[in-house]
Amino acid sequence: MSDQRSLYVPEGLEGERVDTALARLFGLSRGRAAEVIAAGDVQIDGREVAKSDRVTAGAWLEVLLPPPPSAPVPIAEPVPGMAIVYEDDDIIVVNKPIGVAAHPTTGWTGPTVIGGLLGTGHTVATSGAAERQGIVHRLDANTTGCMVVAKSERAYSRLKRAFHDREVTKRYHALVQGHPDPFRGTVDAPIDRHPSGNGRFAVVAGGRPSVTHYDTIEAFRAASLLDITLETGRTHQIRVHMSALRHPCVGDLLYGADPTLAARLGVQRQWLHAVKLGFMHPATDEYVEFTSAYPDDLQKALDVVAAES
Template sequence: MQSSMPVPEDLVGCRFDVAVSKLRNISRSKASDFISKGSVRIANRKANKSALLLSSDEIIFDDLVGEDFAENSCKNDALQDESQQKNLQNIQIDIQIDNQIDNQIDNQIDNQIENLQDNQQNNQIELQLQNQAIEQSMKIAYKDEDIVVVDKPIGMAAHQAQGWCGPTVGEALEKRGISISHTAGDENRRGIVSRLDAGTSGLMLVCRTDLAYEEMKKQFANHTVKKTYHALVQGDLTQNKATIEAPIGRAKVSDFRFTITPNGKPAVTHWDVLERFGQATLASVNLETGRTHQIRVHFTSIGHPLVGDSMYGANPVLAKKLGLTRQWLHSMELIFTHPRTGKVIRVESNYPSDLQHALEAMRELSK
């Protein structure tokens, strides 16, 4: 005699021995023993104890499979419906728990996305306010119909470039209603004949007319424009005045750094000592040429990087003592011949507050 039953829904995918153990309320080892003897089997296919049950399977039980099994079978046949009901209840509980967990995870993800969007929006607003503050801090040092000289703050680029999302001199001028030459120069450098790094403050000349652009471009190319910077360099310069003449080119190790290289463009820097502090020296610097990072690269090449210039190896400890977060470099004076009138124009600037504070702190340290 034998009996059979379809695989209960809650046991589909379950191991054969585990299912038999649950259905007959016997130990798993006892169930495995019955399966190996063939006393419990699956109709129409061979299945060992580790076989996974299919919904189409039918389980066959022999009635006379031993005393223990017979007793348990009698007991469990009566309790089979109750056991299956409990199993279904457990499955429903598991499903409810899974749904609750899924809902919690979905809510957490939604909250994270919402917080991220809020943070991005807040960051965008903060960036806009910061850019506006930088634009508003830009001063007009000189202006006529052909030329405008701005006193550029740090955090502002001369013109748009790849990867730059901050304010630019050209955009800041246009927002103030000050027109610049739009037909002279590259698309992103309209009216720009010389520039300052975003981290360098001070005077910068911009052309408002095509006439001014063409004439000033010649003056800068012929090195007739006098550009004077003040730079605080690390260490004690051994001479009171000197000239650094060394070609500058892009460094192989970085797209942003420049270095002294035989294949670089000619570069000439003249400097005079203004004040000595032992750990640092304040120098007046005149550029004959206008290479990118020229002052920074030239002083680094003689072992005296600008204070605060981490890109070129400055000591961060000294910069921290001075409360400095950028290179100590400021464009102090521009002297040029006016492109229309031929008059000599001289424009001067003062130190911004961060450089003034750092200089005063340097004086205190040197006492």
């Protein structure tokens, strides 16, 4: 059932775009907010508006909110290629393969980590929303590597806090186009949804604080292999920051990578891999660390770019 909302625009939203204001007021994505506006379900002081119009503090806002989409349900079935790296009573660490999402989302019809675990008889914590129980962090569907899932409620609570408080070691390797200058550096730039609302993210003034550290492992003729650590864990963070430096991950066509180079190296997704994950074990308080070798597609691309140098 749709939900009619009427309120005065708060002072803190003065000058914001209408789609941004709706997103912040009602927890919508920018894309969903744009759909509500396009349907004519938003009026300010009695007139319909466009998504790029600006709001004025104190204006009377009327919105007909659509009913929330029903949460997708995990499909319990084994995921080919998803290996168990470690398991005990509290946690399970997997080596996530390409094309697997952490948990089901609206619009995703492919395999998920949660579905794969349930489909092979593993149990996960019941904390969290129904479609992502046990999930304490995520990797993009086409980013491979180490990922931990909570099995106990204690593990869920403590690991969620550890990720939130930046007490987790997250190390990635990325093959990026060209040669970053300097070879070692930090990208401190806020990230939010891209104004186009097409599923991308971007460096946006007023976005969520995001910090990425990188160091060049090896520079090849056409690309550089980087070691990357994160202070924050925003969606697509490494991909967005590397693109902002004009050195997108090889194969990452969504963020401006060269399709010719990707084809030459045989890469059909972003060259990005979670090589190491470390944290204090939620039951023992001892530091544990897990690693993951490059999958075949990334290793083959690395071999080709090295041979060309």
